[in-house]
Amino acid sequence: MLNRNSLKDIELYFSEEIDLDNNTIIIKGDELKHLTTVMRHKPGDKIFVTDGKGSLFETVFEKAAKEKLETAIITTTCFKNNYQNVFFCIPLLRNPERFEFALEKSVELGITNFIIYTAKRSVKKNVKAERLNKIVLSAMKQSLRTFLPSIIHLENLAAIVKNDGEFFVLHQGAEKKLKDVRINREKNSYFLFGPEGGFDISELEFFSNNDFYKLSVNRLRSETAVISTASLLCTI
Amino acid sequence: MLNRNSLKDIELYFSEEIDLDNNTIIIKGDELKHLTTVMRHKPGDKIFVTDGKGSLFETVFEKAAKEKLETAIITTTCFKNNYQNVFFCIPLLRNPERFEFALEKSVELGITNFIIYTAKRSVKKNVKAERLNKIVLSAMKQSLRTFLPSIIHLENLAAIVKNDGEFFVLHQGAEKKLKDVRINREKNSYFLFGPEGGFDISELEFFSNNDFYKLSVNRLRSETAVISTASLLCTI
Numbered sequence: 001m002l003n004r005n006s007l008k009d010i011e012l013y014f015s016e017e018i019d020l021d022n023n024t025i026i027i028k029g030d031e032l033k034h035l036t037t038v039m040r041h042k043p044g045d046k047i048f049v050t051d052g053k054g055s056l057f058e059t060v061f062e063k064a065a066k067e068k069l070e071t072a073i074i075t076t077t078c079f080k081n082n083y084q085n086v087f088f089c090i091p092l093l094r095n096p097e098r099f100e101f102a103l104e105k106s107v108e109l110g111i112t113n114f115i116i117y118t119a120k121r122s123v124k125k126n127v128k129a130e131r132l133n134k135i136v137l138s139a140m141k142q143s144l145r146t147f148l149p150s151i152i153h154l155e156n157l158a159a160i161v162k163n164d165g166e167f168f169v170l171h172q173g174a175e176k177k178l179k180d181v182r183i184n185r186e187k188n189s190y191f192l193f194g195p196e197g198g199f200d201i202s203e204l205e206f207f208s209n210n211d212f213y214k215l216s217v218n219r220l221r222s223e224t225a226v227i228s229t230a231s232l233l234c235t236i
Numbered sequence: 237m238l239n240r241n242s243l244k245d246i247e248l249y250f251s252e253e254i255d256l257d258n259n260t261i262i263i264k265g266d267e268l269k270h271l272t273t274v275m276r277h278k279p280g281d282k283i284f285v286t287d288g289k290g291s292l293f294e295t296v297f298e299k300a301a302k303e304k305l306e307t308a309i310i311t312t313t314c315f316k317n318n319y320q321n322v323f324f325c326i327p328l329l330r331n332p333e334r335f336e337f338a339l340e341k342s343v344e345l346g347i348t349n350f351i352i353y354t355a356k357r358s359v360k361k362n363v364k365a366e367r368l369n370k371i372v373l374s375a376m377k378q379s380l381r382t383f384l385p386s387i388i389h390l391e392n393l394a395a396i397v398k399n400d401g402e403f404f405v406l407h408q409g410a411e412k413k414l415k416d417v418r419i420n421r422e423k424n425s426y427f428l429f430g431p432e433g434g435f436d437i438s439e440l441e442f443f444s445n446n447d448f449y450k451l452s453v454n455r456l457r458s459e460t461a462v463i464s465t466a467s468l469l470c471t472i
Contacts, residue, residue, distance in 0.1 A: 101337060108460050109452070143454045179471055215471045216345070218379045224344050227460075231467035235415055235451045 011039060012141040013049045014148070018057070020073075025049050025059055027069045036064060047071050052140070052148030054079045081147045083110050083234065085188045089160050091119035091195040092127065093222055100135055102223035107139035107149050109227075110234035114151045115160055115190075120200035127153045157192070157199075161206045165190055170225045171199070174212035179232055181213065193225050247275060248377040249285045250384070254293070259309045261285050261295055268305050271297075283307050288376070288384025290315045317383045319346050321424045322469065325396050327355035327431040328363065329458055336371055338459035343375035343385050345463075346470040350387045351396055351426075356436035363389045393428070393435075397442045401426055406461045407435070410448035415468055417449065429462050 013035060017026035027035060027049065035041050041061055049057045049071065055078050059071035088111050093099040103114065114136075116127055129151070136149040154160055161167065165188030168181065183189045194203075215228050249271060253262035263271060263285065271277050277297055285293045285307065291314050295307035324347050329335040339350065350372075352363055365387070372385040390396055397403065401424030404417065419425045430439075451464050 097333075105460050105463065108454070108456055109464065110454070143452075143456060145454060177472055215467075216379075217472065218344070218346070218381060220344055220379060224341050224463075227341065227463050228345065228467035228471055231451075231464040232471060235464055235468060236413055236453065 010048045010144065012056075012144055013047060014052055014137060014141060015049050016051060018049075018051050018055075018073075023073045024062070025057060025071045025073060027071065028067065032064075032067075032069050035061075035069060050140075050146040050148075052146065054081060054146050056146050079146045081112055082185075083112055084147075085165075085185060086111060086183065086233065087113040087115055087163075087165075087188060087190045088226065088230070089115040089117055089157075089190055089192045090226055091117055091193065091222070092122040092125065094123045094196055096128075098221070098223040100132070102226040103132060103151075104135050104139045105227045106230040107136050107145070108143040109230040110145065111230050112147045112149045114149060115154055116151060117154045117160060118156055119195040120156075120203055121195045121197040123196075129153070157203045157206060160190060160192065163190065164188060167192060167207060167211045168213050169199075169204075169207050169211045170194070170215060170229060171204075171212045172214055172216070172219055174214040175209075176213050178213040178215050178229060183233070191229055193222055193229075195222060246284045246380065248292075248380055249283060250288055250373060250377060251285050252287060254285075254287050254291070254309075256309075260298070261293060261307045261309060263305045263307065264303065268300075268303075271305065272300060282310075286376075286382040286384075288382065290317060290382050292382050315382045317348055318421075319348055319470065320383075321401075321421060322347060322419065323349040323351055323399075323401075323424060323426045324462065324466070325351040325353055325393075325426055325428045326462055327353055327429065327458070328358040328361065330359045330432055332364075334457065334459040336368070338462040339368060339387075340371050340375045341463040342466040343372050343381070344379040345466040346381065347466050348383045348385045350385060351390055352387060353390045353396055354392055355431040356392075356439055357431045357433040359432075365389070393439045393442060396426060396428065399426065400424060403428060403443060403447045404449050405435075405440075405443050405447045406430070406451060406465060407440075407448045408450055408452070408455055410450040411445075412449050414449040414451050414465060419469070427465055429458055429465075431458060 013031045015025050015027050043061050045061045047059050047061050057073050058075045059073050062070045062072050132151055167190050169192045249267050251261050251263050279297050281297045283295045283297050285295055293309050294311045295309050298306045298308050368387055403426050405428045
């Protein structure tokens with residue numbers, strides 16, 4: 001039977017101001033504006049809120065003032081982050097739209113940790129942190145997920161490989177297939193993607209041949225490799 | 237060992253004017269312009285050309301006139317289209333960028349047949365055929381593929397389900413998982429995606445419960461479902 005009663009038609013809001021003692025949530029800023037001005041919710045309406053830390057709250061709109069809105073928690077559902085030890089390491093790409101698309105799709109599919117790095121062949125050098133945070137917040141809500149992704153920026157690949165964990169470097173010339181990978185959830189797993197021109201030879205030397213994985217014998221754009229990897233890891 | 241000598245660094249050109257009797261290829265139009273004006277190739281340069289029907293020609297730039305360029309075929313490699321019976325049925329989406337991104341990524345991953353349809357909940361109604369043809373041509377060349385994808389436009393879902401074959405309708409509420417699907421290469425397989433608001437209830441009635449498949453328990457945007465499906469089917 002097709003389940004038509006899933007959570008597919010709700011809107012999800014984000015708030016960090018959860019008062020569990022009083023069973024209330026305060027909603028402010030852009031979230032408040034969307035809730036009242038765009039969606040025109042009124043007191044008594046059911047409002048779904050996440051804290052971005054794994055909890056989904058079913059609440060009721062109680063009262064609104066100009067700067068904040070209060071809802072009453074009815075039920076709380078806690079989710080587990082299956083990908084808490086998975087890190088997607090994406091270089092700055094020449095085309096910001098392609099970069100943002102890769103980020104958005106990865107969040108929709110369930111990835112929650114991003115490391116943006118400047119590859120040797122990255123052309124663009126600056127990270128628009130505020131814009132990227134908005135994209136991941138929006139993608140989290142869109143896909144009804146409850147973990148707000150974190151984005152950090154590291155200067156280069158050398159700073160990434162200092163971390164403890166397993167490295168999975170996506171490369172067309174690899175022998176091993178990413179499809180066959182079963183990640184070890186006890187360890188951190190770093191998935192590394194190259195920029196438009198590919199990794200520089202000095203970057204490849206951080207890794208052993210054992211670290212390389214392929215998705216296709218064909219050439220894939222950076223953002224395609226990112227989204228395909230997220231699809232392989234996260235689809236059920 | 238990491239294979240650094242794959243075809244990853246070539247440019248690929250497209251021509252339908254392959255003269256096998258004389259072992260020559262004529263290149264015209266945009267392809268000619270890119271080859272001479274942008275890439276500044278000269279007589280003697282090695283040029284890779286595909287006919288979009290499965291053949292990859294390694295050729296040498298022989299001579300150029302204003303309107304056409306002639307290359308001499310050195311070697312010919314024929315590929316098999318593993319996805320010749322796979323049809324991706326994508327509705328017109330409100331946001332043309334998201335639609336075009338889904339199309340581009342699917343081509344990069346190996347899908348070669350597209351049916352664009354106007355869903356009950358499609359907002360946008362017109363198909364920019366010329367623009368879409370350019371996108372799939374460019375994605376084919378980018379990913380070094382040799383099958384030029386075909387795009388047809390059908391009025392609605394009813395016109396699609398008239399076809400003979402198996403139907404795979406992507407739906408968050410399905411019980412079966414797309415990941416478990418093994419397509420029958422002897423039959424046509426139609427993968428159907430819904431628009432932003434999902435399928436209309438009258439559209440769902442074309443199918444039996446057996447036709448529905450899910451990618452995630454989370455809500456995915458239309459273009460994410462398209463790209464994830466292509467990733468699951470086509471990555472090696």
